[in-house]
Amino acid sequence: MYEFGVLNWTILGTYIALTLVLGAFIGKRVTSAKDFALGDKTIPWWAIGISVVCTYVSAMSFLGGPAWSYKEGLSVIAIHLNYPLVIFFIVAVFMPFFYNNGLTSIYEYQERRFGKASRITLSFIFLIKQALSSAAVLYATAMILEFITGIDVMYCIMIVTTIALVYTVMGGMAAVIWTDVIQALILFVGAFIIIEAVWNGMPMPMTDVMVNLKEKGMTDALNTSMNLSEVTTVWAGVIAMTMFHTTVYGGNQMMVQRCMAAKSMGDAKKAMLMMGYVAFFIYFVFILLGVLFNAYYDGKEFDNGNTIILHYASEYGLPGLMGIIAAAILAASMSS
Template sequence: MTENFGVLNWSILGGYIIANLLLGLVIGKNIKNSDDFYLGQKQTPWWAIGISVIATYVSAMTFLGAPAWAYSEGLSVIALHLNYPLVIMAVIIFFFPFFYNAGVASIYDYQERRFGKRARAMVSSIFMLSQIMSSAAILYATSLVLSFITGVPVVWSIVIVTAIALIYTMMGGITAVIWTDVIQSVILFVGAGIIMYALLESGDTTLSSSMSELKAQGKLNPLNWDFDFTEETTVWSGIIAMTLYHITVYGTNQMMVQRTLAAKNIGDAKKSYLLMGFCAFFIYFFFIVLGVLFYDFYQGKTFENSNTIILQFATDYGLPGLMGIIAAAVMAASMSSLDSSFNSLSTVATIDFYIKYFKKDASDAHYLKASRIFTLFFAVLIIFPAIGYHLFSEGSILEILSKVGSYFVGAQMGMFFLGFFSKQTTENGLIIGTLSGFIVVTLVALNTDIAWPWYCIIGASANIVVSMIASRLIDGVQTEYNAYTIKGQQQHFAREGLDEKEQGWYRVPGRVDPINYILFGFFLLTLVFLFSIQFMF
């Protein structure tokens, strides 16, 4: 489609790319040491961090994948995204105090304090492997855009997008990641808004008529209450299984948490996540409705690759400059995730492995250089599995990414759950339990029809049970709570007479800030809203 893209579209796309690189260059001038690279200078406003969190997780997976998934499955896909208020509540109540009070750049430092060095190395390795695979899926998604609109081969598109995200991430570190994410989120949602307007404006029937027809075809039932563990998009998989899945994504994933450690204080860190808690439902509902409307517009037409539906519509609509905006929007969605991935992988590799095991006493300048070299290394590494997705993937990339992640999140969830709540679990038992969890999930995936959202809870449950039994058998009975359990932290604060709050926000784990009750009320309202849809039209 090179001959159809045109000067206007190229100008929009090129201007976006140049703006990102210039911003990275400007911010990079303020990066003086490795802490600046990992955490900025702890001066980033909470709302920018919050927008960065949203932009990172929404990504090209949602821009392309959510409409593609909803095109096939209908409004029921929203069930898997009902849980964000519950997720954010759990993370800011239990996880954030441990990470923020420790003053560290790598959240996996917690595992060492709670269990030991081997536990830290294990969870860091799990993160790195899972992050490489998920980032590769994001790269693949974006390559579809460039290939579709320009005719550039997918493999070359993967290389181009990687290079752009790599350059400004290497220059500006986490601060560049956050501020480019803010810009990218604006472009992403402007592009999505234009597509929604064009879709509604170009239909041959009224919106009410379209919705009535879609309802008759079974596309507008958002709540599937069946107790069927082989179905992916039930209310139970969304509220139970995917709540645990997303708690792991938001609470134990360095890529998501690291930017909150750049906040000025724990209150700002919590507010940045609360923004996602209140906004996520609307964002995912928007993109899922978009997919359902595409189904009506194209009368259920079968696409060779469903992930290109939104791009096909932009081409068919023919508005000058629209393809340039959409291309920039999808690249923005992708790079907001890729830059975060590169930076977090570099942080974990440097802090959890390089400094700890290979170069303990080097200068700060050396560690900053090492961080940038690791950023380059992981950017190159991610290219290879991205090509694999291109060769073997045809379904919704959002669904594919979720399936890949489900193999890893159970292990991480089990490790942190045991760290927070278990008195009896020791490092020896934890390692055996984590490996057992992987084995159980693999056997379930290969030998049953159980849907992937349940893999997290299955893997975590196996991990927890085996870890506790093995800990008791190997190390005997533990008589006291470890200082880095939630109970241990609460006892520590009470014993030392420490203030449980900082500027009105709890900094001891397990305490509930009042706004969480409002967030829970919001969750109940979303359920009522979705239930009422069944009686509309």
């Protein structure tokens, strides 16, 4: 276990306190069920766009992305090539339909079109699916926080859940969106500190590093193999993941409800477009980080690849870095 220290606890505690204070402050402006579900329709499109991005960039992305590309190389980016195509389709087809019908929930339409039984059934299926997905993210986050802070997994689960529950109940959708903005800032600060440190801390010039990575096939981003057993091919990204991401961004309540909080149809579209084009570069950063780690550690095997960032941060020795990483992981989990 890493010795967390006073400075790191201070950073983590400050982040938690800031999140709760923001939730309480926004909560004072909630005066109706509509305000709770959609805010007061004054949230800027860029904040909504950041929130949508954060919803899909979980702690698993922050830790699992580099772990995956550490072994597979830049070809991992192929599964994200579909974002511009998917988001353009969502903005052109799904978004006008949901926004113009004044929906708070996509399941409202199910009831209007097919009756209450349809709405209840599909809502129940969504909640079960989301509970299972959130449980996986939450458990993975708790294990990482235990590794960093030494707090038992069970208590980590309770802490993360309670914090997210409190600010959501106090401030509704507006609190969720604005806390996501803070969470995004912390997440990306942590990621860019790590990538800058790795980039400048290589044991040889970057030109030599890139030559070595190319020789190992780690820089081959476009894998056009027709082998169906390979996951990181262009075909998997453009065909299979296009269909998957269409369901995620076009029919997932977590995404749609955020966009419905926009001031206008134009703002809702801009928020979703921001997500589609920014997310690709965010994932590229995480994937590039894994490739650089491969060069830094010379492909060394780790018992758990998801802890590569944590191992590096503890070795790097920058005061407060582990506190930022812990806050970033906590932020990524709560935003999801």
